[in-house]
Amino acid sequence: MSFDHRKYRPAAQIAIPDRQWPSRVITSAPDWCSVDLRDGNQALVEPMTVQQKLRMWDLLVKLGFKEIEVGFPSASQPDFDFVRALIDGDRIPDDVTIQVLVQAREELIVRSFEALRGAKKAIVHVYNSTSPVxxxxxxxxxxxxxxxxxxxxxxxxxxxxxxxxDTEWSFQYSPESFSSTEVDYAVEICDAVIEQWRDSGRPLIINLPATVECATPNIFADQVEYFCRNSRYRSDYRVSIHTHNDRGCGVAAAELAVMAGADRIEGTLLGNGERTGNMDIVTMAMNLYSQGVDPKLDFSNMDEIIAVVEHCTTIPLHPRHPYAGDLVFTAFSGSHQDAIKKCMARQRDDEHWQVAYLPIDPADLNRSYEAVIRINSQSGKGGVAWVLENDFGLQMPRWLQIDASRKVQAEAEARSGELSPKQIWSVFEDNYLAVSEHCALHDYSLRQNNDKHGGRDQLTLHFNQFGSEIAVTGTGEGAISALVNGWRQRFGDTVEIIDYSEHAMNSGTESLAIAYILLSINGQRYIGIARHRDVVSASLQAVINAAAQSLHQRQEQEEVLESQAG
Known part of the structure; x- marks a missing residue:
């Protein structure tokens, strides 16, 4: 057989009969170090541009990372220039330490110190390979x-x-391929390095990487515990872990390593990295969060994280990615939906989270409860939503994010290239904001708390329908409800409001309001969006924009029938 397992040998076991890590529990978060800008960047088919690196940097700082590896400046001029841009541009907060990677070669170390000149705090991360191969x-x-x-x-x-x-230096050493190195030799070489540093007065780090994951997580935990128990200078440094995901166990190996004595974790947001990826800090931190442990990182706006990472890496997020994917809080099974609804109805604010099928509250990640039942699309929408919110002030509901991302994707495919924010806005404007060709709102009057109608609001509205002005009159609990009821009476349609939201697009007296509505008309869904200086006018025009699509389809069908009859 060409598929022959006998060409491989099992990983060596570590002799620790009294191992302690299996009985330990993680009660506090480790120190985190993001390597998105170095390890994550070097794994990309097309490395990040300066603008993408700066966007990623700003996100990492916002999330709360205090140690960030920013590049390999001795090996890459773009990395060197980026490090200088951070320092010269005064973009590094006082409580954030940058880290650079360098091989144990003098000319490269010199170049790294040149890149770091003027930094307030920096970690020089030196390494060399140690495994037998x-x-x-x-x-x-x-x-x-x-x-x-x-x-x-x-x-x-x-x-x-x-x-x-003038710089507060920290020193870090990695025996590259630690997980494939004889553990007693790893202790020996790291102790030899620490002997050169321990009297320097600098903070020290020994980083133990699973450069290629080659064994089960428990063996890696054994390696880390053996190392911590046998190093002569363990009290002089922090033990850091850098796991990869070749066996799909990067997060598990890092968690067990913390139980085995590690103090610090290196990884990337959402696991981007070489081969199958780096350890996913989002997953590990959220695992801690789900156990009542403060991860010391703020992942409360998960959509923003996804949008920035997707934009900077051009790698779409899988819809089943832990905690972050579009489908992870979605229940398609009727029995699951019923259980979720019942549990959420009984969930109290003063008790621990207890909802079937939901390990955490989606609201903690800025996800709506509706996503649990109603969102079932696999569209990648984060990047589009991020651009439209941050550049144009839109706060789109999730159903609109899905629909808009499909339209933007179709436009990108038609152009065979990436769309600029301006082009994305043009797609949104053309598809949603252009007032219907045949149904434009002319005027309306609203009488609130009308005694003749049991205290309900009465609306009279005029709009253009295929060249003729049409009046719609209706009553309801507010202007939108009155218009929907009037539409039912005027056109005989079955109309239901599925979702509605509105917000101001900017601040100040000149602010525009924008309204989003999702209607079901005769069993078919229609989206309506409109802007206006007045929120009621925006809401009414949004309803008309949605309903106009139904009228237009009806007219086309009638014309086809007339043509066939003729």
Whole structure:
């Protein structure tokens, strides 16, 4: 057989008969370090532009990251320029430390310190490969030779930091491919590095990467616990973890590593990274959140996170991605829907969350409860919604995000390229805001609390229908309800309001209101959107814009029937 498992061998077990990590519980969040701008960026087919990097940087700072790896400036001129842009542009908050990666080579270390000149706080992250396959087949060196590289790199980092005393330096060392390295040798080489740094007075980090995930998470936890228990200088540094997802267990390995003694986690938002990806910080942090542990990161606006990550990486999010995907809070099964409704009806604000099929409250991620039952589209809408909200002030309901993203995607496919924010707005305006060709609101009068109609509001409205002015009169609990009721009477349609919302597009006396409405007319759904300086006028025009589509379809059908009859 060509598919022959015998060509592989199982991972080596770690001899810890009294291992402690299985009985431990995570009660506080680890320190987080985002590597989106370095590891995540280098994994992209098309690396981020400067504008995309800055957008990602701003998001990471907003979410609460205090340590951010910003690049590999000694190996990449764009990375060097980006680090300088952050420092020279004074874009780094005082409580945020930037980190750069560098190989244990003097000329590259010198270049890294040049990139970091003027930074208030910075971590220099030096590494070299330590696994047997790297030692023997890549470098052709024995353990002593590999250790000598690491020690010399540590000395260069220490000495060049001393020449730049205005920066608060931290030192970090990674035995690359730690998870494939003999664990006793990993302890030996890391202790040798720490010996060069422990008297420097600098904060120290030893990073233990699963550069390629090659074993079950429990074995990785054993490796970390063995390392922590056997290092001579464990109290001198933080243990950091950098797992990858080759076996699909990156998050699990990181969680067990924290139980085994790790203090710090490196990863990316939503798991972007080489091969199958890096450890997903969103998933791990939300796992903690779901257990009542403060993750110390703010993921309350998940749609914004998705939009920025998708825009910067050009990688769409899977609809079943933990916590973030469009479908993760959606119930298609009738029994699931019934259980969710009943639990949510009984859920009290003063008790712990107890809702069947929902491990967390969707509202905590700025998701609406309606998404649980009604949203069942796999459309990727985050990027479109983000652009329209941040550049044009729209706060679209989720059903509109889905519909708009489809139209924008169709336009992008027709153009065979990416759409600019201006082009996205043009698609939105052409499809939704253009007043119906045949049904434009002329005027209306509204009599509120009309005694003749049991205190209900009475609306009289005029609009243009195919060149003729038509009047609609109706009563209801508000202007929209009155118009819908009047439409039913005037045209004989079955009309239901599925969803409605409105908001101001900007602040001040010149602000425009925008209204969104989703109608069901004779069993078919129609979207209506309108802007106006007056919110009632915007709402009424939105209803007309939606209903006009039904009238137009009816006219076309009548013309076809007349043509066939003739």
């Amino acid at each position: 790297q030692r023997e087949r890549v470098f052709g060196m024995d353990k002593a030779g590999i250790t000598a590289i690491a020690v010399q790199g540590a000395k260069w980092v220490r000495d060049y930091a001393a020449q730049n005393p």
